[in-house]
Amino acid sequence: MTTAICVTGLCKRFRENSALDSLSFDFPARMISALVGPDGAGKTTLLRIMAGILDYDSGQIQMFGEDYRKGFEAKKAAIGYMPQRFGLYEDLTVQENIDFFADLFGVRGNERRERVKRLLEFSRLDPFTKRLAGQLSGGMKQKLGLACALIHNPQVLLLDEPTNGVDPVSRREFWKLLYDLNRAGTTVVISSPYMDEAERAGHFALMSKGRLIAHGIPADERRNFQFAVYTLPTDRARAVKEQLCRRNEFRSVNLFGNSVHIVTDKSFQQENVKTVLESERLESASLQQIVPTFEDIYIALSTG
């Protein structure tokens, strides 16, 4: 597995606040990697540094083995970046925005005609080429952003919370586009505050307070999770959660719809959990051990 972007000991401070605290991570080439974490975890800072638009204080960062500090401007053509805030011109039409970025990246001639046509089809924006970008829906704006970020056929695509505030249908469509791109060999790095997006990606990094708290390939990570997770279906999940939170046997107790997830150390057996439940006079017959969800992992790691 080759590495597209290799981050080593990266530090970035904003005045007193440390945004990135000696972060190291390898983003594998030709895969979709998700950066997941709450607001303020440092996802945007990391993506901006990787896009070359933010200086960093110390550490090293390489793209395909070449250091960022050496002639980075020339490498910008290899990167497609989509900022968190809509970065296109709302007073320009869809077509004008695409043309503008095609010009900036020096895409011309036949190559340009074909690529614009393909991107418009792929993003399903072709009926809207004359519409002002400001009048597009949230999901369409994001697809236009993606089309503009792809106009120069970049090797690495950096997307900062592209599905934030987008309806579920558009979100699924957006991910389908990412899978298509990935199959064609593009490396994708996407950030998100949602755990389920880490599950969609082939590879993920959990960030909290400028640090990496877990990373790996999703399925492995969950099976090798250092804690055991049990689910307890109940009609009064909230009350049960409150009740169990008072116990000190568990690492954490979280609400999951109509059930409560109990996270314990691996040494703490299912029988022990049942004993605790019985002592609390709770129904324990339906207790079940499960493969941890990302949310379990995330909450356990960031609170533990």
Add this chain to the structure above:
Amino acid sequence: MSFYRIWAIARKEFIQILRDVRSLIMAFLFPIVLIFLFSYAITLDIKQIPTAIIDYSNTDYSRELIRRFTNSQYFVEKNRPTSEKELQSLIDYGKVKVGIVISPDFADGLNRGGASIQTITDGSDANTSQSTLAYTSLIVSEYNLSRLQNSLGARMATTPIQANVRFWYNPDLNSQNFLVPGLISLIMTILGSLLASLTIAREWERGTMELLISTPLKPVELALGKLLPYYLIGMVDLLLAAYIGIVVFGVPFTGNLWTLALFSTFFLMAALSIGYLISVTLKSQQAAFQISLLTSFLPGFLLSGFLFPISSMPFVIQAVSLIVPGRYFISALRGLFLKGSTLQQLLPEALALLLFGSVFALLAIIKFRKKIQ
């Protein structure tokens, strides 16, 4: 440097200006309004001053003097109050600017050789008062002369010195001839500094800069692409203003049109670079607008010699005016419009403007960093 990228930025900027009503008004309507406003409403020649006259003397002599006042184009008799109290109220209410009081013993005094009249002016309007003073002395001395000539005969009563003042380049002392060239400079300052000061700040504010700096675009390309549309608009405004000035207001143009275009280019380079530098530094449209108003528009208005002669300013202010590009442009414009000056005669102005343009352009390009701070 890629002309492709410069063109991409310029075209995008052009589309944005054309779709933004505020920019359009600033670029095209505002200059026209300014020209008509200044040329019609503001006249530096003071004429037709509203005047009240009290004639306590009420003799042929006093009536003759009053005729001389009212027949001049300077004073218009608005009122004939009966007392000084009434006169004061007229001045207080702003009905008249000047009061002339002729005392009851005017005719007697005239025969004894010691008559006087009282002229009261509203000193809160210093300009009018100044002119009143000058016009009153002129009318009174003409009256004196004619009385001398009547009593002594025209041969005996001559004034020993005749001052022959001739006004070159603007023989009628028409203030529009003086204002219109200065207005062109003012319009270009507004366009150059104010509009250009918003362009980069707008990109930061709307969040479009983040994407822009992630592309291979170079700072020089961004600057040239951004400023090219404003340069072209500036040249259109120049033609518009010059056309209105020459055709509607009859301002003469005696110089060379190409020299005018060259100077306008130099000045726009300076004005646009200053605006761009402000924009690059401040990143907020409101702050940029205020700072450029303060550093470009106000000095361009007050310290450029547009209305107020630089030579009568205190030494320190004169020194400050040396760094106001408008000063050189206005001097060149007046030369080109009224005096038929050649490029050779205007070389110092040309060099000064070029210097401003290069220094500020260089500063702006150095100052711009393709990074988020």
